[in-house]
Amino acid sequence: MARDPSDLSAYFDGELSRAESAETETWIREEPETAKEFKRLERSRTMLAQCIDRPMFHASLVQRVRVEESGRRKRRLAANSLLAAAAILLVIAAGMLALVQWRGADRATPDVTKSDSILPSSVPTGPPSSDSAPALAAAAPTETTTAPPPLDSTKLPLELMGTITGSNPMAVISVEEGPKQGPQVFQKGDAVLDGVSVVEVNQNQVVLDNHGQQTILTCAEEAATPTAPDLTGLWALKLIVGDEGERPVGEVQLEHSGTTLKLYDGANIVGEGRLSGRNVQFTPAQPPYDALGTVYGGFNSEWNQFTAPLGNLSQQALEVLGFGESDPVPRYLALKLDRVSSGNVESKRLEAARLQEVKAMLAPLDRFALSKEGQYPAKLEELVPDCVADLSLFADTATRKVQYIPGAVSARAKPIAMSELMKLDTSLPYPDALMKCEQALRDAGYAKFVYRQTVLKVTYTEPDAVYIGDSMGTVNPLTPRTDLADGATLASCQNNLKQLALVTKMFENENRGYTPPGWLFVYPEYLTDTTILTSPKDEPGTDSYLYLCPATNIKEYMVQAYADLDPAALAQIDWAQVESTIATVMNRTDFPNPKGRNVAFADGHVEFVPSSQIPPLLNFWSRRP
Amino acid sequence: MLKQLRKGDVSAFDTLCLSMETQLFSYVRHMLRNHCEAEDVTQEALLRLYVAAREGKVRSGPRAYAFSTAHNLVVDLLRRSRRSARPEGEVQDLSGPRNEASQSTEQGMLRDEIEKALATLPETQRSALMLREFGQLNYGEIAQTLGASLDQIKVWIYRARKSLAQVLDRYGQFIGDQSRGA
Numbered sequence: 001m002a003r004d005p006s007d008l009s010a011y012f013d014g015e016l017s018r019a020e021s022a023e024t025e026t027w028i029r030e031e032p033e034t035a036k037e038f039k040r041l042e043r044s045r046t047m048l049a050q051c052i053d054r055p056m057f058h059a060s061l062v063q064r065v066r067v068e069e070s071g072r073r074k075r076r077l078a079a080n081s082l083l084a085a086a087a088i089l090l091v092i093a094a095g096m097l098a099l100v101q102w103r104g105a106d107r108a109t110p111d112v113t114k115s116d117s118i119l120p121s122s123v124p125t126g127p128p129s130s131d132s133a134p135a136l137a138a139a140a141p142t143e144t145t146t147a148p149p150p151l152d153s154t155k156l157p158l159e160l161m162g163t164i165t166g167s168n169p170m171a172v173i174s175v176e177e178g179p180k181q182g183p184q185v186f187q188k189g190d191a192v193l194d195g196v197s198v199v200e201v202n203q204n205q206v207v208l209d210n211h212g213q214q215t216i217l218t219c220a221e222e223a224a225t226p227t228a229p230d231l232t233g234l235w236a237l238k239l240i241v242g243d244e245g246e247r248p249v250g251e252v253q254l255e256h257s258g259t260t261l262k263l264y265d266g267a268n269i270v271g272e273g274r275l276s277g278r279n280v281q282f283t284p285a286q287p288p289y290d291a292l293g294t295v296y297g298g299f300n301s302e303w304n305q306f307t308a309p310l311g312n313l314s315q316q317a318l319e320v321l322g323f324g325e326s327d328p329v330p331r332y333l334a335l336k337l338d339r340v341s342s343g344n345v346e347s348k349r350l351e352a353a354r355l356q357e358v359k360a361m362l363a364p365l366d367r368f369a370l371s372k373e374g375q376y377p378a379k380l381e382e383l384v385p386d387c388v389a390d391l392s393l394f395a396d397t398a399t400r401k402v403q404y405i406p407g408a409v410s411a412r413a414k415p416i417a418m419s420e421l422m423k424l425d426t427s428l429p430y431p432d433a434l435m436k437c438e439q440a441l442r443d444a445g446y447a448k449f450v451y452r453q454t455v456l457k458v459t460y461t462e463p464d465a466v467y468i469g470d471s472m473g474t475v476n477p478l479t480p481r482t483d484l485a486d487g488a489t490l491a492s493c494q495n496n497l498k499q500l501a502l503v504t505k506m507f508e509n510e511n512r513g514y515t516p517p518g519w520l521f522v523y524p525e526y527l528t529d530t531t532i533l534t535s536p537k538d539e540p541g542t543d544s545y546l547y548l549c550p551a552t553n554i555k556e557y558m559v560q561a562y563a564d565l566d567p568a569a570l571a572q573i574d575w576a577q578v579e580s581t582i583a584t585v586m587n588r589t590d591f592p593n594p595k596g597r598n599v600a601f602a603d604g605h606v607e608f609v610p611s612s613q614i615p616p617l618l619n620f621w622s623r624r625p
Numbered sequence: 626m627l628k629q630l631r632k633g634d635v636s637a638f639d640t641l642c643l644s645m646e647t648q649l650f651s652y653v654r655h656m657l658r659n660h661c662e663a664e665d666v667t668q669e670a671l672l673r674l675y676v677a678a679r680e681g682k683v684r685s686g687p688r689a690y691a692f693s694t695a696h697n698l699v700v701d702l703l704r705r706s707r708r709s710a711r712p713e714g715e716v717q718d719l720s721g722p723r724n725e726a727s728q729s730t731e732q733g734m735l736r737d738e739i740e741k742a743l744a745t746l747p748e749t750q751r752s753a754l755m756l757r758e759f760g761q762l763n764y765g766e767i768a769q770t771l772g773a774s775l776d777q778i779k780v781w782i783y784r785a786r787k788s789l790a791q792v793l794d795r796y797g798q799f800i801g802d803q804s805r806g807a
Binding site for chain 2: 005006007008009010013015040041043044045047048051052053054055056057058061062064065066068069506509
């Protein structure tokens with residue numbers, strides 16, 4: 001039987017049927033030449049494994065997708081906003097139409113009465129008020145005997161705000177007392193109050209049935225000019241920016257006086273707005289910002305909140321608030337106008353002023369660090385005169401106490417290009433050599449990377465507040481997060497560790513299995529959100545997690561650690577299981593839970609380890625896993 | 626995974642990329658024999674996979690989709706470059722940045738030989754073999770990607786492996802001669 005030699009390669013690809021496979025196996029067994037050919041083909045498969053290359057674009061590609069995804073969400077948000085805007089326009093148009101009809105009817109009433117000659121010319125014209133209605137009713141019987149008897153005005157606690165007539169007439173009636181308090185839309189037959197229902201809806205009047213007796217409810221006379229809403233006092237316009245479902249992350253304050261609104265970002269006025277109808281037109285208060293855009297939106301009936309789509313505040317406005325275009329997270333934006341006490345605004349302004357003060361103290365320290373390869377001065381006196389004229393800025397006063405914490409390393413002054421690291425990596429292929437490299441980096445100060453190390457602590461006495469400035473140049477009010485329950489903190493800390501383990505894994509995947517020498521080497525390519533380096537219970541800026549296995553190839557390390565075993569015993573080892581016992585990152589700070597700490601392991605899993613089991617995990621190099 | 630991608634889960638895409646980008650890149654690099662172009666094409670293929678998955682257009686497995694997209698991009702690029710008549714003897718940037726180190730070793734020499742052998746294979750055989758080896762695609766998927774019959778694929782893969790086996794034989798002989806000479 002003729003045999004197809006291509007079956008040999010299809011056989012080890014598993015592409016033959018069971019019968020064909022059996023036949024091929026027999027063929028290989030029976031013919032030595034075929035067996036030889038089969039082995040040659042099989043060897044050629046392993047050759048291709050030599051030609052595997054790792055690309056270097058992973059992080060940038062994922063970042064591109066992240067940006068793309070953000071764009072998608074923004075577009076979707078814009079489309080939704082357009083729909084919402086269209087709906088609002090429709091509602092406004094319907095309202096305008098109703099208003100025009102109502103006013104047109106007001107003007108038309110005299111003509112109609114004259115042309116139809118129903119009423120004598122002496123009958124008063126105009127919208128039927130509670131006074132004119134009986135007159136109208138009294139005049140009508142002179143022409144027709146079937147006219148309804150005159151209706152009394154209702155004494156019920158109701159106010160007719162408007163009517164829409166046509167095929168589906170409706171009335172907006174404000175109920176002033178009772179459980180249904182507030183304006184509502186009613187149609188013919190709807191119950192307004194107990195035993196009170198709508199019988200008929202006419203232009204600017206509604207006939208009600210009140211326990212069998214018909215009364216008339218007429219529209220209150222609208223003022224010639226709409227009165228401005230009562231916005232006396234201080235109001236806060238909260239600009240809420242956040243991902244859908246997330247807590248608000250941004251806030252600006254707005255002060256209202258008359259029709260002028262001032263928009264604050266901390267202590268700075270970033271814009272002034274003027275109430276124009278129901279819109280707020282903002283103009284810039286500072287030269288760098290061209291325009292803050294117009295916030296359009298319908299205040300609700302209580303004039304206490306409105307929302308606006310993201311596009312309605314200009315990009316500059318968002319940048320003022322720290323949400324620039326570079327922010328990859330899609331945001332929604334809502335504006336909420338709330339009445340606040342003046343004390344609240346004052347305290348916020350005070351806090352903002354203090355933040356500015358601490359920032360002003362940090363600036364000369366930063367200048368020093370930038371000029372001295374990242375090192376902050378050992379004593380504040382070293383700042384004079386290059387960075388600051390005198391040290392009065394740092395002096396303690398009656399209301400504040402300044403504490404400088406020397407020896408911090410500025411993270412900003414310690415960037416090392418990933419390409420440089422790659423050079424070191426490729427020239428030193430073995431763990432021990434790489435450890436030498438790491439030592440060299442450590443000697444050069446790179447491995448001593450400290451993230452947001454606290455350099456300045458300013459304590460204010462009245463009212464009590466503590467602000468800390470860190471080596472990244474940011475200032476935070478020191479607010480211990482006591483609001484989190486222990487369980488929530490533990491879970492939040494575990495999430496941080498999981499992300500750090502993932503970051504380590506990603507670095508390993510792209511660097512031939514080597515773990516990063518420190519967090520400096522993963523920022524910002526792999527680690528974008530540096531806040532995960534701080535445990536939720538710690539002060540902002542604390543380097544909370546101990547990194548246990550810098551710059552080694554864990555797999556190679558495991559093989560070396562077991563090198564003394566004979567091959568048979570070596571073959572028995574489950575490497576994945578071993579990997580799951582090697583601790584890579586651990587909570588460094590004294591966790592309030594005395595029972596143990598969260599630990600991330602080399603395989604990426606995180607677990608809470610009891611205190612008794614912590615010591616053997618601490619020294620990565622001292623034990624065989 | 627596709628469900629997560631459809632929801633716009635970037636971390637799912639991240640994981641997916643990690644699972645296949647190396648093989649995809651290796652495939653494209655050997656087809657194009659140009660490191661930079663290969664990076665571009667691989668990224669483009671992965672991005673297209675993401676967009677298609679987002680719109681629910683990926684019917685087959687994501688791996689097969691990515692490899693067939695990459696193959697089509699490669700074919701387009703090769704066709705364009707042939708039209709623009711790349712001058713004879715132009716140096717192809719086959720070596721990536723990592724190949725600079727330790728290429729003088731025996732392993733490096735073997736790799737050079739394999740790459741040369743792959744380059745001499747007809748395009749169809751090379752594609753079929755690498756879609757199988759790097760992409761782990763089955764013959765049916767390869768046939769669909771290359772627009773050929775199952776039998777043709779079977780023969781192409783066999784012939785490609787046979788050619789590579791010959792290279793290995795020659796290389797083994799060369800190494801043997803070298804060691805004997807020493």
